[in-house]
Amino acid sequence: MEARHLRYALALAEHQHFGRAAASLGIAQPPLSTQIAALEREVGERLFDRTPRGVFPTAAGNAFLARASSALAEMSLARVEAGRAARGETxxxxxxxxxxxxxxxxxxxxxxxxxxxxxxxxxxxxxxxxxxxxxxxxxxxxxxxxxxxxxxxxxxxxxxxxxxxDHLVAVVSSAHPFAGQRSVEAGQLAREPLVVSADAAGSYLRRVFEHDPAALDGAALARDVHTIAGLAACCAGVGLGPNRMRLIARDDIRFCDVEPRFRLPxxxxxxxxxxxxxxxxxxxxxxxxxxxxxxxxxxxxxxxxxxxxxxxxxxxxx
The missing domain is CATH 3.40.190.10 (Periplasmic binding protein-like II)
Incomplete structure (x- = not known):
């Protein structure tokens, strides 16, 4: 059974006449009659009553047509959805x-x-x-x-x-001695309690403190830059993170460049x-x-x- 068979049956039910239905479909009447008869044989039930007044669906035909209409609608929707998925819209x-x-x-x-x-x-x-x-x-x-x-x-x-x-910067409380400085040296940071991200402490920050390897011992570990800034605001330590931290809008923190300038991965x-x-x-x-x-x-x-x-x-x- 093909989609065209469903369309043929629906057109015949709408026009109630083989000739008018064939014309609406753009085919000749004999092929339409042949296809409807073949459809009835496949379904195993008579779908239409042929009478002098016209062609009308039987009870079996009405049940079939309801499902046929839904099936065609789903097929049309399936084509639309496939196209949308192919275009990355869903x-x-x-x-x-x-x-x-x-x-x-x-x-x-x-x-x-x-x-x-x-x-x-x-x-x-x-x-x-x-x-x-x-x-x-x-x-x-x-x-x-x-x-x-x-x-x-x-x-x-x-x-x-x-x-x-990006490059490394320090963030401190507005009450911290570094708060008025434009920059701070790595050697100064090594003498301060630090707040860093866990992955930074175990990787690239080791290079910042290669001359003071104990500087990161006991550093407070934060999950993200907002936590680093928040702990710095609480005077828990000097926070270290990317320069894009400057986008955090808080009145209780200040930022300093780290010298020498250290480019982050x-x-x-x-x-x-x-x-x-x-x-x-x-x-x-x-x-x-x-x-x-x-x-x-x-x-x-x-x-x-x-x-x-x-x-x-x-x-x-x-």
């Missing part, structure tokens, strides 16, 4: 990210993507860089945003692009090279538009990626 995107990325650039990226693709379900998780990388490698995320490139088994199958550079976005999802392609298109300072690098690195090739969706302005 589906799911799971994104893991470190907290500082929510200061910049993720607010613009996520906001723009949600406006452009309101029916894509976004699953957002704040995760430290190692956890987000592991989740991406395990297939539990489509995109991970963290500091540095993912490591571990399968990392060679990922595409990683930089989406933001780039903020990186990673995804699986084999992921050809149209939803991912749409998300990458938004990242391109929102991260202008690295747009050319994104184009270079993603030009041959299956999710980024072909016609990109046209997205509204933010």
């Amino acid at each position: 589906g799911r995107l799971r994104l893991g990210f470190i907290g500082s990325a929510l200061l910049d650039p993720l607010p613009g990226v996520i906001g723009r993507f949600r406006r452009a693709r309101p029916e894509v379900r976004m699953v957002l998780q704040e995760l430290d860089t190692p956890t987000a990388s592991a989740a991406l490698l395990a297939g539990e995320l489509e995109v991970a945003v963290g500091r540095g490139s993912p490591r571990g088994a399968g990392a060679e199958d990922l595409v990683t692009v930089p989406i933001g550079a 780039d903020l990186q976005m990673s995804f699986r090279a084999a992921d050809s999802s149209p939803v991912l392609a749409a998300f990458l298109s938004v990242v391109r538009q929102n991260c202008a300072e690295v747009g050319s690098r994104l184009d270079d690195l993603l030009a041959r990626h299956p999710a980024a090739t072909g016609q990109q969706p046209v997205l509204g302005a933010s």
